[in-house]
Every structure is written in structure tokens, then in C-alpha cells.
Amino acid sequence: MGALHCIGERPPAERPPTVRLTFALPPQLVLRAQAGRYLPTLHGVRLDVARDGLVTIGGYDGLIAHASEQAVDQALRFLSAMGDVKTLPACVFAGELVADDQPSPLRIAVGARVAIARSPINRAPLLVVR
Numbered sequence: 001m002g003a004l005h006c007i008g009e010r011p012p013a014e015r016p017p018t019v020r021l022t023f024a025l026p027p028q029l030v031l032r033a034q035a036g037r038y039l040p041t042l043h044g045v046r047l048d049v050a051r052d053g054l055v056t057i058g059g060y061d062g063l064i065a066h067a068s069e070q071a072v073d074q075a076l077r078f079l080s081a082m083g084d085v086k087t088l089p090a091c092v093f094a095g096e097l098v099a100d101d102q103p104s105p106l107r108i109a110v111g112a113r114v115a116i117a118r119s120p121i122n123r124a125p126l127l128v129v130r
Helices: 064-080
Strands: 019-025 036-041 045-049 056-059 091-099 103-110 114-120 127-129
Touching: 019 064, 019 103, 045 064, 056 064, 064 091, 064 103, 064 114
Parallel strands: none
Antiparallel strands: 019 056, 019 091, 036 045, 045 056, 091 103, 103 114, 114 127
């Protein structure tokens, strides 16, 4: 998959996603992201960045487990494509993965690599590093 490109603001999707991953970009990254919809994305995934830096990634696969995996993978790809993350000060910020109206808080770390983990880790383990 090539580099991500913003294609401008678009209307919302016609149907709600199976899962939704959201996070607000930290100040170190907010100016690196243009508001709008991003392409190319993984199959069945939509990525939008609001003007205030709120990132929304919708997974539209019918299976929650697969849609969740795709949404998290797309978040890793997006954050990794923000430029040379190794030159940024390390930061950790919150995110949320919602499936079946059940929110699951996440912690996202950007530094030498990008990592996403469930927080608190009292649910099924999830730690993805790219």
C-alpha cells in the first residue's frame, strides 16, 4: 500500500461502522495531518481526520474481531506515515475502540515506534507495535 493522501472532507458514511476507533492527535502531530478523508486504506476501513485533530477510523467488516484488527492496523499505518516519528518527542495519548456499543479504552504511544494497547489491561490482551 502506498502513502496515505488526504482527499479532502467528505460526507459521513452511509451506514455506521461495525467498530469505531477514535483518538485526538497530540500537539506534536496535529499540524502534520490535514483535515479530511484519507486514502488508500485497508479494505473495509474508512479514516477521517477532523479539523480539531480528532481521528475516526471505522471498520466496516461484518465480523467485529476482523473489523477491530483492521481499524487498529489502519491506525498504526496512519501514525507511522505521519513523518519520521523517531524525531518527535515521545508521547502517549488516549484512544477508544467501540464495538457493539462497548467502549474499550486504548493507550497509543508514539516514539521510535508506534504502539497501541488496551488500558486498563483487564480485558483480552491487545498490544500491537509497528
